[in-house]
Amino acid sequence: MTKRNMILLDIDYITKDDKPVIRLFGKVKGKSNDIIALDDSFVPYLYIMPNGDIDDCINDLKELESAGKLKINVLEKVVKTDYQIPKEFIKLYLTHPQEVPQYRDDLWSLDSVKALREHDIPFYRRYLIDNDLIPMGELEIEGELIDSYETIDSDDENLEILKLSKSPITVNTDFQDLKMMSFDLEVYNPHGMPNSENDEIIMIGIDSNVGIRKVISTKGEEFLGDEEMSFIQSVRDEKEMIEEFVKTVKESNVDIIIGYNSDNFDFPYLKDRAKILGVDLDLGMDGSTVKFLRRGYANAASFKGLLHIDLYLVMRRYMSLDRYTLERVYLELFGEEKIDVPGERIYQFWDNGGEELKNLFKYSLDDVVATLKIADQILPLNLELTRFAGQPFFDVSRMSTGQQAEWFLVRKAYERNEMVPNKPNMTKGDVVRRGNNSGGYVREPEKGLHENLVQFDFRSLYPSLIISKNISPDVLVKDDDLDYFAEGNDIDLDTDEYYVCPEHYYKFKKEPKGFIPSVVGDILDERFKLKREMKACEDPVLKRSLDVQQQALKRLANTMFGSFGFLRFRWYSFECAQAITAWGRQHIKKAMKEAEKYGFYAIYADTDGFYAKYNPDKKD
DNA sequence: ATGTGGCGGGG
DNA sequence: GTGTACGCCACAT
Numbered sequence: 001m002t003k004r005n006m007i008l009l010d011i012d013y014i015t016k017d018d019k020p021v022i023r024l025f026g027k028v029k030g031k032s033n034d035i036i037a038l039d040d041s042f043v044p045y046l047y048i049m050p051n052g053d054i055d056d057c058i059n060d061l062k063e064l065e066s067a068g069k070l071k072i073n074v075l076e077k078v079v080k081t082d083y084q085i086p087k088e089f090i091k092l093y094l095t096h097p098q099e100v101p102q103y104r105d106d107l108w109s110l111d112s113v114k115a116l117r118e119h120d121i122p123f124y125r126r127y128l129i130d131n132d133l134i135p136m137g138e139l140e141i142e143g144e145l146i147d148s149y150e151t152i153d154s155d156d157e158n159l160e161i162l163k164l165s166k167s168p169i170t171v172n173t174d175f176q177d178l179k180m181m182s183f184d185l186e187v188y189n190p191h192g193m194p195n196s197e198n199d200e201i202i203m204i205g206i207d208s209n210v211g212i213r214k215v216i217s218t219k220g221e222e223f224l225g226d227e228e229m230s231f232i233q234s235v236r237d238e239k240e241m242i243e244e245f246v247k248t249v250k251e252s253n254v255d256i257i258i259g260y261n262s263d264n265f266d267f268p269y270l271k272d273r274a275k276i277l278g279v280d281l282d283l284g285m286d287g288s289t290v291k292f293l294r295r296g297y298a299n300a301a302s303f304k305g306l307l308h309i310d311l312y313l314v315m316r317r318y319m320s321l322d323r324y325t326l327e328r329v330y331l332e333l334f335g336e337e338k339i340d341v342p343g344e345r346i347y348q349f350w351d352n353g354g355e356e357l358k359n360l361f362k363y364s365l366d367d368v369v370a371t372l373k374i375a376d377q378i379l380p381l382n383l384e385l386t387r388f389a390g391q392p393f394f395d396v397s398r399m400s401t402g403q404q405a406e407w408f409l410v411r412k413a414y415e416r417n418e419m420v421p422n423k424p425n426m427t428k429g430d431v432v433r434r435g436n437n438s439g440g441y442v443r444e445p446e447k448g449l450h451e452n453l454v455q456f457d458f459r460s461l462y463p464s465l466i467i468s469k470n471i472s473p474d475v476l477v478k479d480d481d482l483d484y485f486a487e488g489n490d491i492d493l494d495t496d497e498y499y500v501c502p503e504h505y506y507k508f509k510k511e512p513k514g515f516i517p518s519v520v521g522d523i524l525d526e527r528f529k530l531k532r533e534m535k536a537c538e539d540p541v542l543k544r545s546l547d548v549q550q551q552a553l554k555r556l557a558n559t560m561f562g563s564f565g566f567l568r569f570r571w572y573s574f575e576c577a578q579a580i581t582a583w584g585r586q587h588i589k590k591a592m593k594e595a596e597k598y599g600f601y602a603i604y605a606d607t608d609g610f611y612a613k614y615n616p617d618k619k620d
Numbered sequence: 621a622t623g624t625g626g627c628g629g630g631g
Numbered sequence: 632g633t634g635t636a637c638g639c640c641a642c643a644t
């Protein structure tokens with residue numbers, strides 16, 4: 001029996017003897033050699049909500065099995081709360097994850113089945129949730145070391161394969177220092193955007209936090225001896241260039257490889273060229289090549305056990321800009337211009353040689369240096385979000401904030417024995433008919449130069465409202481006998497039993513505490529705790545880390561509001577979204593009115609704050 | 621107004 | 632893969 005502590009980088013499953021085997025990819029802590037842990041003990045399942053008598057439903061399932069339309073592995077009755085109401089469900093274990101989509105339609109069509117639940121949670125995510133594993137955190141694993149498994153061979157002395165004999169345990173979620181490498185291709189482009197069939201790669205830039213910084217290219221001998229250009233590594237041809245890139249990544253043993261728009265440009269291009277030239281792009285921990293995972297209409301370039309982060313996607317979520325070019329993002333973050341070579345002229349710089357070629361080399365290096373610098377700045381926050389969402393870093397870096405919040409809630413639901421709601425299946429037409437929610441209150445700024453201004457802000461207005469008014473779909477009362485509530489924003493509509501929102505008069509029960517408010521409450525409590533710790537902290541490194549954590553929590557809390565209006569959010573509730581903004585408008589208007597009593601007149605207001613001018617003469 | 625189709629980043 | 636982005640803008644109807 002062997003024990004290891006591993007940093008969990010990635011997870012997937014394969015099929016062996018028609019059964020799923022979970023594979024955990026990571027680094028052995030301390031030694032940082034590769035490790036792949038295998039777990040064949042985890043069984044796929046879904047929940048069935050019976051329509052009427054639960055035993056009738058079980059009988060129907062058994063009949064379905066007799067008819068050869070279902071293969072039941074194990075079947076049990078369980079009680080879980082659904083929107084906080086305890087209900088009895090059938091937990092149906094199957095043999096293979098892919099049987100879930102296969103059987104889904106037949107199960108839905110049974111009269112005794114009211115609904116299927118948690119039937120669309122990918123198997124590896126289910127494994128992380130049910131075992132409480134946190135990607136990028138440290139796990140304690142125990143089992144037997146083996147020499148090879150399926151296509152994986154551990155003749156590489158850098159790789160261990162461990163067959164688990166019990167479930168892994170999370171022992172530490174503090175993030176380790178990660179080894180990162182950025183890369184970027186420059187391509188010959190005489191006809192505009194390059195075509196991988198004809199246009200060769202002319203440079204591959206690399207930067208890292210493990211001491212490697214270079215540009216591999218077939219040109220550049222002319223700068224030999226030029227101290228300033230010593231980062232150039234000259235190779236014979238394009239094939240050798242790609243081979244050298246692969247070798248560099250492998251030998252560096254980095255955890256993360258970073259590109260800019262590398263999902264859609266660099267890796268697809270590199271794959272095509274490698275294929276044409278007969279080079280193996282075998283960067284995966286198990287020796288596998290790049291795979292393009294379909295994510296909607298876009299692709300994500302993925303290697304087993306080597307985390308590929310495309311910073312372009314991350315930056316689009318992180319900041320709000322008019323454009324997201326590497327230049328623009330870099331300028332925004334660091335206030336410095338990057339070396340710029342106009343994209344359409346790259347082939348001319350290459351052909352012309354001399355100073356222009358020199359500039360092209362510098363540009364190539366500058367791109368990877370900038371990419372790594374941005375990663376260094378941004379990834380800590382994303383690692384925190386990974387910890388909260390509890391899903392692979394690769395996935396989280398490509399998720400919208402709404403999805404991140406959703407996986408966070410799925411985890412919380414599991415902890416509280418609460419059934420996860422299904423995704424709503426609304427169409428765009430439904431949304432059009434539903435109309436848009438009105439946003440925050442805005443008073444257009446008064447023209448002119450103002451002096452003696454005071455600023456007023458609500459602290460986390462929307463999250464606070466979610467908590468104080470218990471805004472949550474599970475405590476929303478859907479009935480229409482609300483006409484007796486008076487109109488007017490300054491009248492408190494709440495009753496003993498309900499919080500009643502202005503304008504729409506939606507009622508939210510005061511008891512019990514809603515699922516979303518209780519989770520948001522935990523987030524805010526944790527955030528204020530971190531802020532207090534941060535204030536008291538004297539170690540600058542720890543202080544920065546605490547700051548990043550509290551920022552991640554702030555983002556998460558603020559995302560909850562927006563998610564209510566997001567069509568594919570499992571806790572989607574247009575009423576909740578409307579209630580929040582309605583209460584928000586009421587609160588800021590009330591605050592402005594109150595301020596006027598003391599002679600402060602708002603000259604500009606937006607959503608959760610306003611600027612006011614002091615004018616004692618107008619005071620009543 | 622309402623519908624739809626394409627784009628972003630990359631060279 | 633227990634799967635199928637997303638939000639915005641131009642342009643047409």
